[in-house]
Every structure is written in structure tokens, then in C-alpha cells.
Amino acid sequence: MGGSARLVPLLTKEEHLLWAERLKPHLPHCVTMHNNLVQHGLGLVCHATFYVLRDRPHSLTVLCRNEIIPHTQHIGVFCLKEEVSSLVEALRSSPVIDWESTRRNHLVIHHIPQYAAEPLVRLVQERGLKVWLLTCFTFTYDAHLDPHTLRVPAGFRVCRLGRAGVRHLQKNAKSDRIPIMERMAEGVPYIGVYQDPTSTQEATVDPENLPVAGDEEIPVAWCCSKPSGDMGKLMTDERFRRRGFGKLLTATLARRQAALGFIPHAFVEEDTSASKVMFDNSPDWSVTHENVWIIQCQQPV
Incomplete structure (x- = not known):
């Protein structure tokens, strides 16, 4: 050198x-x-x-x-x-x-x-x-391939995670970085789908104006911006799978990241078939490199 x-x-x-x-x-x-x-x-x-x-x-x-x-x-x-x-x-x-x-x-x-x-x-x-x-x-x-309006079904809402939501995300990810992630969640997007009995009809999701969930509320699906700036920790409670919450959250988080000047991306391990199938079936996401x-x-x- x-x-x-x-x-x-x-x-x-x-x-x-x-x-x-x-x-x-x-x-x-x-x-x-x-x-x-x-x-x-x-x-x-x-x-x-x-x-x-x-x-x-x-x-x-x-x-x-x-x-x-x-x-x-x-x-x-x-x-x-x-x-x-x-x-x-x-x-x-x-x-x-x-x-x-x-x-x-x-x-x-x-x-x-x-x-x-x-x-x-x-x-x-x-x-x-x-x-x-x-x-x-x-x-x-690629935001240009994702023009559709984001919607969450009746009975649910999309929010930024509160304290209990961040802890729940980290517990399920088997991570010991809860203090770090709590500080990060104040700045970068940590989001989830929450049950909401007051929601009686499908609602539009605005990624740039998400409410913050209560500090004691637990989401039924969640994902976040990871410390390096990529997207990860995506998970849905078994009771609420097959409702499209994974695609909803990745699209919501991607649009929020893009608004901050990020280039939204996610890493999928070669043997993680479920995540790969989800992204493969999303036309606004594509494999760019390894x-x-x-x-x-x-x-x-």
C-alpha cells in the first residue's frame, strides 16, 4: 500500500x-x-x-x-x-x-x-x-416498480415500535443488543403491525407519517433498519401469518428508508427459503449481488 x-x-x-x-x-x-x-x-x-x-x-x-x-x-x-x-x-x-x-x-x-x-x-x-x-x-x-397504495386490513394498524415492541423484536431475534436497539429505534425506522379493535375498515398506510405504538403494546409482525443500514429482523407471529404482513412491512419500511436517503435492501441467507420466496415474488425487489x-x-x- x-x-x-x-x-x-x-x-x-x-x-x-x-x-x-x-x-x-x-x-x-x-x-x-x-x-x-x-x-x-x-x-x-x-x-x-x-x-x-x-x-x-x-x-x-x-x-x-x-x-x-x-x-x-x-x-x-x-x-x-x-x-x-x-x-x-x-x-x-x-x-x-x-x-x-x-x-x-x-x-x-x-x-x-x-x-x-x-x-x-x-x-x-x-x-x-x-x-x-x-x-x-x-x-x-426499486421504488419505481412499487407505485401501489399501501393498505392494512381492518382490525390492524401499522406503527413505529414502542419500547415493548423493540424488546419483543430483539427477544425473538435472540439478540442481546436491546439497549442499542432502543436508542436506534428513536432515529431509524422500527415498525410493526398491531392489533387495533377500533379499526373497522381497511386503512391506507403512510410510511412517512406513522404513529408510534404505546410503550406496552406488542406487535403481531415487525421489522427494522439494522445497525448497518440494511433491513432485517422481519417476523410475523404464527397466529397472524399468511395475511401479507411481511410484504406490507417491507414495502412500508423501504419507502420510509428511501425518504431518509437510504437505498433499501435486505440480506437473505442462501438457506432461508421463506424469505427468499417472499422477495422473489415481490416485483419491486430483485437480487442485485451477493x-x-x-x-x-x-x-x-
Whole structure:
């Protein structure tokens, strides 16, 4: 990479938004880094530090380190195909990854473009780490293909999640990040379908003007913007499945994200057939690329 190429952090909201715009012409592989930069630039969240190669003004390499997940180093990456060697050298020589602490802190490098996966695997193996790979389809939303009015059936309403809704989402996702998600839900969209006995007829859903559910109310279906800016945690209570709530929520959340300047997208693991079928059957969503996660093995392999 050369001694002059240094990874330095982005410091201002304006810098985050500027870099989001710089990445945007290089879709689709930059979608997650773009959204993460946007949500930090807008001040909706503040859980990550972003690093760029300041001494290479034409480089589009960006690294993102999550600062608030305990006992884990979560590193997001993006670079162009021709910049992979620079990315690898940056990770090898910079303190963004604390290689010594990987013996006690779990390492995850995520949202990796496929063209960068193999060189990064070689890098972590050089450091003596055993890893496994997770590959996901990336479904990206196209608002131009989704002109229809969103409607929720009688007896239900769509709302932003209250406190109990956020906790319910996290409990079902088997996540221990409830405090983080409660803070995030104040800024980025966390939404759900709630039972509403006062609703006697089908109602229109306005993604940009959703009411907030009561702090004690529990949704029957839910999804959210995840910490990296993608869409996830989609789930429907078994008693209320096959009513189209999954499609309703993904469309509602996608439109809300788009209004904030996000590029709506979701990751679906290769063996998650139900989610893949839902997105495959939604004409406003399409597979644009695949992404890879490099995950440190916690047990001997």
C-alpha cells in the first residue's frame, strides 16, 4: 500500500454524507456502507467509526468499526475491485482491527463484496484465525416498480415500535443488543403491525407519517433498519401469518428508508427459503449481488 496511505477517521456529519454521495455511483456493492454513512451523517445513530485512506484522494475504500458491541470486533468494508490490495494492506497494518485481542474478542468482517472475500480470508488466516463464511443474497428495492397504495386490513394498524415492541423484536431475534436497539429505534425506522379493535375498515398506510405504538403494546409482525443500514429482523407471529404482513412491512419500511436517503435492501441467507420466496415474488425487489461475512470460529474446527 505504501507508507503514505493512512487510514484516518471521518469526524463530521458533513464528511459522512459527502462520502455516502461519493460511493453512490458504485452501486450495488456499496449499498450497506452508503446507508450506514447516511444514518450517521443525519445524526440518526452514532455507534460506528468510519475510516478512509486520506492520502489517496481518489480511493473509495471505506472501513467501518462498530464501537458499542461488547467482546466483538465488527468491521464493515467497501472498496472497488481494483482497490482490494489496498484494503488488505490497510487492515494488515492499521489498528482498525486489534489482531492481538482476537484471542478474546470475536472478529466479524461483514458486507464484503464477493471480489474481496478471498484476499480477506487469506489475511485473517495469516493471523492464525480460523473462520467460516456466510454468503447472502442482496435484495434491493426499486421504488419505481412499487407505485401501489399501501393498505392494512381492518382490525390492524401499522406503527413505529414502542419500547415493548423493540424488546419483543430483539427477544425473538435472540439478540442481546436491546439497549442499542432502543436508542436506534428513536432515529431509524422500527415498525410493526398491531392489533387495533377500533379499526373497522381497511386503512391506507403512510410510511412517512406513522404513529408510534404505546410503550406496552406488542406487535403481531415487525421489522427494522439494522445497525448497518440494511433491513432485517422481519417476523410475523404464527397466529397472524399468511395475511401479507411481511410484504406490507417491507414495502412500508423501504419507502420510509428511501425518504431518509437510504437505498433499501435486505440480506437473505442462501438457506432461508421463506424469505427468499417472499422477495422473489415481490416485483419491486430483485437480487442485485451477493455479499460475504467472514466470521471467526469460536470453537475448534
